[in-house]
Amino acid sequence: MPDKHIVYHIPVCPFSQRLEILLALRGQEDAVEFRVVDITKPRDPELLAKTRGTTALPVLETPDGTILKESLVILRYLDEVIEGPSLRRSDPAEHAVESMLVAQEGPFTMAGYMFVMNRDPEQRGGHLEKLLNLYRSMDDFLKAHSSEGPFLFDSFGLAEAVFTPMFKRFWFLDYYEDFELPDTPDYARVRQWKEACMAHDATKQVSKEEIVKLYYDYALGAGNGALVEGRKVSSFAFDPPWQARPWPPKDKYSTSASDAELGLVA
Secondary structure (H helix, E strand, C coil): CCCCEEEEECCCCHHHHHHHHHHHHHCCHHHEEEEECCCCCCCCHHHHHHHCCCCCCCEEECCCCCEEECHHHHHHHHHHHCCCCCCCCCCHHHHHHHHHHHCCHHHHHHHHHHHHHCCCHHHHHHHHHHHHHHHHHHHHHHHHHCCCCCCCCCCCCHHHHHHHHHHHHCHHHHHHHCCCCCCCHHHHHHHHHHHHHHHCHHHCCCCHHHHHHHCHHHHCCCCCCCCCCCCCCCCCCCCCCHHHCCCCCCCCCCCCCCCCCCCCCC
16 A cells, blocks of 8 residues: 555646645645656556546545545545645634635636637637626625635635636636736726735646647647547647647637647657
8 A cells, every 4th residue: 555645647637736736835745646647548457447447637545545536525635634724714604605615616617618628719709708707706706705805714725726726727718718807896806816826836836838738739629638630649748848849829710730830749
């Protein structure tokens, strides 16, 4: 059996970054062993045996061999067992409030990913409005429960750890869809929260360049390591490394770059 917790993950995965943020906040980055999974290749049979055939990541293996799935489950578990101050609020009413905000993450994440994967220019307006509606809902929630900010409570906590990786993944919307929050009062509080979350020192695991380059195939409608038609290499491939590749074309509706143009040919 391993002598520490093991997380099987994709390095750029937002759900894995939640765990990395928790460990960074605690100064306990070495308390968990992260093992990288290449999603452009078939899953290792040994890992599939551990997960009983499921492929979603991250997956956590405890020192006694127990397998835990679902990032929020893993995050809450590590919050309990890793030494350091708790992410979740100890007051029951405050924890209920942060849980209500966390519950908005699923629709928010889905809206952002559906937006970047959309290939129909005529559908762009609908995706944009759906995402803006969700931002307005979060703005209203934050004003009701935390009007001063910048965080939901007095410090970076559970809700921030859940949402920050999605805020950073949505750099792909800034790049491929020219997305930006309107500079109007109905987005002011959520903008303050988003900026404070993204600026926090414990959330520096990824960069905009990394997200834009690795998620190019998502912008063409191909997710989770799937290949774009006419291509032989996924933008999620480990080699050549993303740092050595050129920035992809911003135009996702009428342009589809080749492997060579994306720097994916060694």
